[in-house]
Amino acid sequence: MSNATMHGLVYRGPRERTQIEEVAVPSPAAGQVLMKVGAVGVCGTDIHVWQGDNHQMEGPRILGHEFAGEVVALGAGVSEFRVGERVVSETASWVCGVCPYCRAGQYNVCPTRKGFGFGADGAMANYVLSRPAILHRIPDRVSMAHASMTEPGCVAYNAIFEKSRPRPADHAVVLGPGPIGLMCIAMLRIAGVGRISVIGLRRDGHRLDLAKTMGADDVLVADEMDAVKAVIDTGDGFGAHLVVDAVGVSKTLDQSLDMVRPNGQITKIGWGPAPVGFSLDRLIIKAATLQGSFSHLHGTWERVLALMGTGQLNVAPLVTEFDLHDWHEGFMAMEELTIPKAVLRPNGSVA
Ligand SMILES: [Zn+2]
Ligand SMILES: [Zn+2]
Known part of the structure; x- marks a missing residue:
C-alpha cells in the first residue's frame, strides 16, 4: 500500500485549522501492526485540543486515541497477531522501555511516552499503526463501536x-x-x-x-x-x-x-x-x-473487554456513531454536552 492514500482528521491548529486531509496510508515497520480503523471515540481531550486549550500540542497530527479495528498488515517479526483479527489498541504509541517505570511494568507513567493523537498519529483515519504489546482481542459479541469504549472503561x-x-x-x-x-x-x-x-x-x-x-x-x-x-x-x-x-x-x-x-x-x-x-x-x-488515578495497564484492558464480553458492562447507552466525514457534528455535540461520546466510523459501519 506504499502509494495509497487515506482520509485523516489532521490537527494543524484549533477549530478551522483542523480538517479532513488526504494523507499517505502508513506502512508497518518491523514490530508494527497496521490496523484498519473500525471505530474511534472522541475524547474530552480531543475536544480540548480542538478548542486550542492544549498548548503542548503541535501539528500536523492525526487525532484519535480510543480505537478498535482489524489487523490488515504485519511488520517484520510480528507473530502475536494475524491479519483479520479484531483488536483494540492501548493509547501509548511509544514508551521508552528502559525508565524505572517501564522496567517495573508501569508504562502508563513513563515520562517520555508518546500517545496516539498527541506524540504520534492517531486513529481518526482509515488506517493507523500500532504495536502488538498494546493490542487486545475483542470478544465476538462486542461491536467495533463498543470496543472503542474500552479506553474510557479502563480509566x-x-x-x-x-x-x-x-x-x-x-x-x-x-x-x-x-x-x-x-x-x-x-x-x-x-x-x-x-x-x-x-x-x-x-x-x-x-x-x-x-x-x-x-x-x-x-x-x-x-x-x-x-x-x-x-x-x-x-x-x-x-x-x-x-x-x-x-x-x-x-x-x-x-x-x-x-x-x-x-x-x-x-x-x-x-x-x-x-x-x-x-x-x-x-x-x-x-x-x-x-x-x-491516571491511565491504566494491560490487565485492566483485558478485564474491561471481558466485562463487555459477558454483558456485565453495557456501553450502548453512551455511544452515538458518526461517519468520519461528519466528525464536526460529533465534536459539536460533545462540546455542547448533547451526547457523552461521539464514536467516528472511518470505514463505514461494517463490522
Ligand atoms: Zn481519552
Ligand atoms: Zn519509560
Missing part, C-alpha cells in the same frame, strides 16, 4: 477497582456525569455498592438521565439544590464512603472534602491547572484518603 476501572476499595452496601458519590463519570457509575454497580449518588449541573441535561440508565440511584443537580447536604442526609449522616471526582475543578474537591465520611476516600480522576485555594484540614480531621 473508570482503574479508578474504582485499582485505586479505590468499594464494598457492598457502601454509599458512593460520582461528581460529573461525563463519559468517565458515567463509566464509573457502571463500575460501581458491578462492585455492588449499596447506593450511588451522582452530582451534575442543569446544563448536563441528557447526561443526568444517562446517569440513571447506567445505574445511579439518585441524581443531584448542584445548581438547583444543596447537593452536599443531600449526600450527607442520606444514610447514617456521616457522609459517603467513596467520592469519585470526575470533574477536576477546585470546587468539586472542596465539595468532596465536605461529603466524604471519616476514614472514607476521595478518588480524583478529573484534573485542571487551577490552584485549589482552600485548606485541606478536613482531609486530616476526617483521616480520609485522597487518591489520584
